[in-house]
Amino acid sequence: MKTYHYDFVVVGGGMSGVCAAIAAARRGxxxxxxxxxxxxxxxxxxEIRMHICGADHHMSVPNARETGILEEILLENKRRNPEMVYPIFDSVLWEKVHYQENLTLFLNTHMTEVLCDGDRIEAVCALQMTTEKTFCIFGTLFLDATGDGVLGAKAGAEYRIGRESSSRYGESLAPDMEDSCTMGNSLMFKARDMGHEVPFIKPFWANTYTEEQLRLRDHSDITSGYWWIELGGGERDVISHGEELRDELLKAVFGVWDHIKNGGEHGAERMELEWVGFLPGKRESRRLIGDYVLTERDCLKSPRFDDAVAYGGWPMDIHTVEGFLNESGAPTVWNQVNGIYSIPYRCLYSKNIRNLFLGGRAISCSHVAFSSTRVMGTCAVVGQAAGTAAAMAGKRNLEPRELLDYVGELQQELLKDDCYIPFVVNQDPADYARQAAVTATHHITGWEPEKVINGVARTVEGESNGWRAPIEGGPSLVLTLPERIPIREIRLMLDSNLSREITQSINQDVLSRQKSGPPSELLKEYEVDILLEGKIIEHMAVQSQGQRLQRIFLNGREGNAVRIKAISTYGSREAVIFEVRIY
Incomplete structure (x- = not known):
C-alpha cells in the first residue's frame, strides 16, 4: 500500500468536489x-448527462447564474465545445483538475476505509480499480463531496436520511411524521433524428406504458429525457438497492421509448435512441449535520447570515415518494423560493468530526431545504466556498469551526474570485481601486464608470453595478489613484450575461436557449495601460479567452492610474465591465 500526505483531501469528483479542490490548490x-x-x-x-441547474431556475430569475470556478469551466466549455459534445466536456473538467498546480487527481479510485483518531479523520484508504493499487492518503483537512455522505458516515459524522416532521423545524412542506423516504434515482437517454424512418424493437425485458399511465409526465420533447423516470427512496433505498434500481430504471427507459415510438402519435418515426445511461443520477441520501441546519424558512425568508458564503435559488423541488411508481401523483411539486437566499458557512462543516468540511448535496440542511440546495450550480459554489475555507484554515492551523472567527476574510476572498454572496460587498483592504477616481470617455446612462468600484460585480435588483459604453470607437475607462503605487495585478469582472443559461445539456429545449460560443456580451479584446503622471509606463493587449474573470499580471512598476480600453466583444455592440480591482 502506497502512502501519501496532503493538506486537504477531497473525496468525490462531482462539480462540488472539483470546485473545492481547484479553489484550495490555487491558494497553495x-x-x-x-x-x-x-x-x-x-x-x-x-456517464449521467444531467444539465447543471442553479439559482437562475432555467433563466427565470435574472442575473442569478452562479459564477466563480463553475462559470470559468462552463465558459471554457462554451468556447471549446460549441456543439455541446459530452466527452469534450469531460475533457475540459479533467484538464482543469489534472493540470492544476498543487492538485493530485486519483480517478477510478474507490475509498474503502476511513481511519480516525477519535473525532478527527487521519486518513482514507482507497483502491484504484484500473491499476489494482491501494493507497493510504493522510490529510490535515477533509471534504466529503461524495454525494452520499460516505466519508462522513464512515468517520462517524452525524447525518440524517429521510424527511423530518413538520414540527421539527416548523416546515409547512414537511410531512406530519418523520420517515426515511428520500427522492429517487433517475436514468437519462438521448435520441437523434436519422432523417428517415427508424423502427424500434422493444426488448423483452422492457416495461409497457400507456398514455394514461404517463398523463402526468410530460414526454412531448422526444430528443432526450426524462428526470421523472425516477425510482427508489421508498421501500427500496437508493444506496443498498442501487443495482436493483438501475436494472428497473433500464426497463422503464426502454419502456417509455417503446411508448414514444410504438404507442401512439409522438412524431418519433425518424428518431432512434443514441445513448442510454447505465449510471443512475442520485438526488438524495444522507445529509450530514453541521453547526447550522438550513430550513424551509431560510429559503423563503432569505435571512442575512453574518457567515453567508454561498447562495441558492432553485425552487424547493420536492419529488413524489416512489417516483415513477406513483402514477396518480405529479412527479414533483415546484415550491418557489424568495429570489435567492444565502447559505451560511456553518452548514459546510461537520458538527462532530472536527476536521471535516461538507460539500455538494450532503451539506447541513433539512429535507425540504435540500430539495433546493441539491442542484449542481448551488453545489459548485458551496464547494468553492469550502475549498477556499480549507486553504485559509490550513494556513492558520485551524479546524473548520475555528475559521468562523475569520469568516469576513473568507467572504472577501470569495468575492475576489468572482463568487457572489448576497448583501456582501467588496471591502478588500488590499484593493487600491476602491480609492480611485473613475472616469470614462463614454458611458450609457445608468451605467456610470464609478460603479466598477461600488463593491458589487453583477446587476442586482435593477441596479446595474457596472460601466457600459458603445464599443464603436474603443471606449476607455480610467482609474486614477491618490498616489503612485507598484501595480502587480488587475482583476476585471466582465459581462457574461448572467441571465442566460450556458450549461452543458442533452436537452434540446435547454440548448435552444443558448448561443453557440462565448456569450456575445463578453469583451473579446481590450488593452490595459499603466500610467504615471499621464505617461504610459506599461502596455498590454489582452485577449479575454471568453472568460468573465480576468487576471492581468504586471511587472510591479509604480503608476498612479490604470486605463482599460475596450477593443471588441464576441458580438455585442456595447462594452461592459462590472468591476475593476487593482493590487
Missing amino acids: TKTALIHDRPVLGGNASS
Missing part, C-alpha cells in the same frame, strides 16, 4: 481529489 494548498469514476463531474458528466 497541497490537495488530493479522489473520485471513483473514470470521468469528473458526477451528475454533469457523460
Whole structure:
C-alpha cells in the first residue's frame, strides 16, 4: 500500500468536489481529489448527462447564474465545445483538475476505509480499480463531496436520511411524521433524428406504458429525457438497492421509448435512441449535520447570515415518494423560493468530526431545504466556498469551526474570485481601486464608470453595478489613484450575461436557449495601460479567452492610474465591465 500526505483531501469528483479542490490548490494548498469514476463531474458528466441547474431556475430569475470556478469551466466549455459534445466536456473538467498546480487527481479510485483518531479523520484508504493499487492518503483537512455522505458516515459524522416532521423545524412542506423516504434515482437517454424512418424493437425485458399511465409526465420533447423516470427512496433505498434500481430504471427507459415510438402519435418515426445511461443520477441520501441546519424558512425568508458564503435559488423541488411508481401523483411539486437566499458557512462543516468540511448535496440542511440546495450550480459554489475555507484554515492551523472567527476574510476572498454572496460587498483592504477616481470617455446612462468600484460585480435588483459604453470607437475607462503605487495585478469582472443559461445539456429545449460560443456580451479584446503622471509606463493587449474573470499580471512598476480600453466583444455592440480591482 502506497502512502501519501496532503493538506486537504477531497473525496468525490462531482462539480462540488472539483470546485473545492481547484479553489484550495490555487491558494497553495497541497490537495488530493479522489473520485471513483473514470470521468469528473458526477451528475454533469457523460456517464449521467444531467444539465447543471442553479439559482437562475432555467433563466427565470435574472442575473442569478452562479459564477466563480463553475462559470470559468462552463465558459471554457462554451468556447471549446460549441456543439455541446459530452466527452469534450469531460475533457475540459479533467484538464482543469489534472493540470492544476498543487492538485493530485486519483480517478477510478474507490475509498474503502476511513481511519480516525477519535473525532478527527487521519486518513482514507482507497483502491484504484484500473491499476489494482491501494493507497493510504493522510490529510490535515477533509471534504466529503461524495454525494452520499460516505466519508462522513464512515468517520462517524452525524447525518440524517429521510424527511423530518413538520414540527421539527416548523416546515409547512414537511410531512406530519418523520420517515426515511428520500427522492429517487433517475436514468437519462438521448435520441437523434436519422432523417428517415427508424423502427424500434422493444426488448423483452422492457416495461409497457400507456398514455394514461404517463398523463402526468410530460414526454412531448422526444430528443432526450426524462428526470421523472425516477425510482427508489421508498421501500427500496437508493444506496443498498442501487443495482436493483438501475436494472428497473433500464426497463422503464426502454419502456417509455417503446411508448414514444410504438404507442401512439409522438412524431418519433425518424428518431432512434443514441445513448442510454447505465449510471443512475442520485438526488438524495444522507445529509450530514453541521453547526447550522438550513430550513424551509431560510429559503423563503432569505435571512442575512453574518457567515453567508454561498447562495441558492432553485425552487424547493420536492419529488413524489416512489417516483415513477406513483402514477396518480405529479412527479414533483415546484415550491418557489424568495429570489435567492444565502447559505451560511456553518452548514459546510461537520458538527462532530472536527476536521471535516461538507460539500455538494450532503451539506447541513433539512429535507425540504435540500430539495433546493441539491442542484449542481448551488453545489459548485458551496464547494468553492469550502475549498477556499480549507486553504485559509490550513494556513492558520485551524479546524473548520475555528475559521468562523475569520469568516469576513473568507467572504472577501470569495468575492475576489468572482463568487457572489448576497448583501456582501467588496471591502478588500488590499484593493487600491476602491480609492480611485473613475472616469470614462463614454458611458450609457445608468451605467456610470464609478460603479466598477461600488463593491458589487453583477446587476442586482435593477441596479446595474457596472460601466457600459458603445464599443464603436474603443471606449476607455480610467482609474486614477491618490498616489503612485507598484501595480502587480488587475482583476476585471466582465459581462457574461448572467441571465442566460450556458450549461452543458442533452436537452434540446435547454440548448435552444443558448448561443453557440462565448456569450456575445463578453469583451473579446481590450488593452490595459499603466500610467504615471499621464505617461504610459506599461502596455498590454489582452485577449479575454471568453472568460468573465480576468487576471492581468504586471511587472510591479509604480503608476498612479490604470486605463482599460475596450477593443471588441464576441458580438455585442456595447462594452461592459462590472468591476475593476487593482493590487
